[in-house]
Amino acid sequence: MATVASRETRGARTRSFGGCTTCRSRHVKCDEGRPTCAMCHYFGLVCGGYGKDLFFDSSERAGRFRRPLLTEKERENMCQRLVSSVPAQSTQHLLTQIDEACEKAAGGQEIQLHCGPFGVFRASQLPRADSPCTAIIDPLLESRDQRSNSPPQGLTGICDDLTIPLDAPHSPNNQQLIWPVPENHSEQIPNLPSLPPWNNMEIDLDHIEEVIGGASFMQSADLNHFVPPPIPAPSITNNIHSLPHNATILIKHYSTTVIGLMTPLRHTKTPWHVLFIPHAKNCLSGLTLCENLNHASLTAFYGTLAISAISLGGLSKADIWFQQGRKYKQRAAHHARHMLETAYDVPKTAKYKSILIALLTMVYVSMFSDNGDQTEFYFLQTEKFIRLRGLHRRKSRKVRLLHHCYAFERLVYESTFVGDVNSTQRHHVRSSVESSGLIHYSQDSLSFRLPRCINLAVEMLRARNREEAENDLHIERSGIWNATLYPEIFGISESWIFLLSRVIRLGRERDASEGSDLPNPLTVKEFVTQAKAIEKEINNLQRPDLSSIQSQDDQQHVGNMFDAMKYALAIYFYRKIYDLEAHMLQIMVLQVRNCLLQCESVGPNVLYGSTGYIWPAFIAACETADPEIQLSFSNWFKTSAQRSGLSTFTDTLANIERIWDEKGSVDGVSMTWHDLVK
Known part of the structure; x- marks a missing residue:
């Protein structure tokens, strides 16, 4: 019922x-x-x-x-009447006259031709007296004029007075702000495969009505409280036909290479396959059709091109791609700012999924270009938008996929965040949500506080309802949610995400209690009880169900990557909570290293899911002092950088090498990566 x-x-x-x-x-x-x-x-x-x-x-x-x-039969009859309307003996003569008139016309001259059944080749202005086309008289039009200008029988209602100017100006309502695009120099780059023309444009038909209530919670002045670092706004041209000439190559590279770096799974149901790529193709088709796209669509489109261009630049070692990536990133940031100014307007200016795709795209752009300030900014803006516009709505599968992507990346980011957790930006987001009247939809705290629990092992076995699971944005509450999407996106269980969230929260409680910044802090007994419960659950973590993966090699690959995440989580816990010395963690460091090396042999070109597993490699590599093991991690990062073309691998390796140098120059046995990064 x-x-x-x-x-x-x-x-x-x-x-x-x-x-x-x-x-x-x-x-x-x-x-x-x-x-x-x-x-x-x-x-x-x-x-x-x-x-x-x-x-x-x-x-x-x-x-x-x-x-x-028209029906199929009517269209066939229309074609037959059009063909029969032109006498066979004069068809070639008319075509010859048209060609001669076009060849004699001066460059840029407007031509008005009255030849053909419809006489459609007309300019916006009347031809000059000396126009070579004035001498061409269409006998069909003359005969039609003699019949009181009545259209051919059966074609009533079809407009045959279509005017197509050669350089038609665009009305103000149809003008687009299109960024100037440099010339396409892809032919100068060696070893780039030639790609076929763009023939398969996918249009998103998902136009389900989104229910949005409440007032606008974003004011124009809110963006002045905190903004990303200034980005020079590129010059803008009103030429609507200035489309990115290399968009096809970049989107193709994104769909074939970059997506493989996001997830260790090789199916086509990931968020990037069903949301990001179709959205980018839809935007490209819209620009091609001279449509007015909103700022959210343009943000996602240029952000996707930026990520792909950065990757191609790293693979080809060609500076032209890096230049293109920087320009596309500037354009994406320009549209993102305008998007955020109207993201909370009622009526809405863009769909919820479109804005969320745009924000997540900017998160990835910032992460891959190693810009920490912008990464922080877009993470907080994404959290604010989800809490104000996403938690109170009914969530489709596509929306849940986007929420899962945000939660995973945000928790990984928070685990290594060394900035001020009480910064002005974070305080502003919390205040906006608290004053909106929608805070009761959030099932988790806004400041990563640790919830009190009596028995964590028992609580993790309880079943969670849909509302609690979907609105627990940062995975604070324990329990089982069978509809979770983490295994089919990242190949990891939601239990791993939950335990990472608990370790982050327990570490924040510890740091804040030392500085007396938290009201109602944990007692020593509560802290030890929570720590022991989390430690036990980490050690008992099991691989997710991989039966849906048909290939045994893929199962082994995903299993190895999960083991690397599990051992890295244990290292992170013992360092962050218990502050164990590095020599006590070497067994787990070796296990992480071995898992990464086993995954390298799966594919000759792409290490599937490698961007998501920079975290376990970073956590483990920072704890080793053995030169041989350090070399293994160093080679893994270099190999991943060569296969992906992304500088985030080389940037992370540079931070690890700095940590190695500092640990070797001082008595750093008891120092953690957290202390050194500061």
């Missing part, structure tokens, strides 16, 4: 927009075959054909759809 009620509440929806009348009335998928569809033939039904209607909706809430104006 609950299922029936929920279906009635949602209402029936048509599964095929352009299907035949029969399939649409039956709410089944139609293959849209012509003149009749195969589904009706399969079920033995009479195909109702396709309606004679045309529908375009270019609003931001709807997609772009077209349905045929």
Whole structure:
């Protein structure tokens, strides 16, 4: 009964927009075959054909759809009438006259041609008296004028007075702010494969109505409280046709190489396959069709190009790609600022998923370009947007995928964050959420406080309901949530994410209690009890279910990567909470190193999921003083940098080598990476 009620509440929806009348009335998928569809033939039904209607909706809430104006039979008859309207003996003569007129025309001269069944080749102005086209007279038009300008029989309603100017100016409502793009120098870069033309544009048909309530919580003055470091705004041109010439190459590289770095899994259901790439392709098609895209779409589009260009620059060692990456990053940041100024407006200026994709794209751009200040800024803006616009809504699978991506990256970021946890930016985000009236939707604390628990082992076995699990943004509460998406995105269990969150919170409690910054701090007994419970659960962590992965090699690869994450989490716990000396952690350091080396042999070109596993390599490498083991970690980072083209590997290795040097120059046995990074 609950299922029936929920279906009635949602209402029936048509599964095929352009299907035949029969399939649409039956709410089944139609293959849209012509003149009749195969589904009706399969079920033995009479195909109702396709309606004679045309529908375009270019609003931001709807997609772009077209349905045929005429039936298949009517279009065939129209083609036959058009062909028969031109005498066979004069067709070649007319084409020759048109070619001669075009060849004689001066450069930039407007030409008005009245040849052809429709006479469609007309300029926006009348031709000059000396125009070579004035001597060309279309006998078809003369005969039509003699018939009182009546259109051919059967074509009533089709406009044959279409004016197409050669250089049509764009009205203010249709102007686009398109960034100037440098020339495409990809032919100068060796070893780059030639790519086919862009023939397969995917349009996102998911235009489900999003329910957004409440008032606007972002004021224009709010952005002045904290902004990312100043970025020089690039010059803007109104030439709507200035599209990125290398967008096809960059999106292709992103979909074939960069995505493989995000996840160790090789299926096509990751958030990047079903959300980020289709969104980028949709934006490219929109720019090609001269549409006015919102700032959220342009942010995601140029951010994607920036990531891909940075990767290509690292692979090809060509400075032109680095220059392109920097320019695309500037454009993305420019649109991101305008996007945030109106992100909370009512009515909304962009879809929730579009803004969230744009924010996450800027997070990845900042992370891969090693800009800590911008990474902090976009993480906090993403958290604020989710809490104010995402937690109170019903979450589709796509929205949950985006929330999972944010939570994973944010917790990994917080684990190595050495800045001020009470900074002005963080305080502003907390204040905005608390004053919005939506704070009760958040199932976790806004400041990474550690919740009190009686028995962690028992609490981790309880089943969580959907609302609690989906609105526990930073995975504060314990329990089992079978619908979690972490295993199919990152190949890790949600228990690992939960324990990492608990270690971060316990470490914050410890640091704050030493400085007396927290109200109601933990007692020593509570701290030890919590620490022992977390330690036990880390040691008992089990691999997630990998039965859905068909290839045994892929299962071994994902299993090795999970083991590396588990051992690194143990190292992180013992260093952060118990402050054990480095020589007591060497067994786990070796285990992490061995797991990474085993994963290297899986693919000759790409180490799948390598960007997500910089963290375990960093945590383990910082704790070793053995030159041989240090060399192993150093080679892993260098190899990953060569395979990915991303500088984040070399930047992380530089920080590790600095830590090694400082530990060797002082009595640093008891020092942690946390102390050295400061």
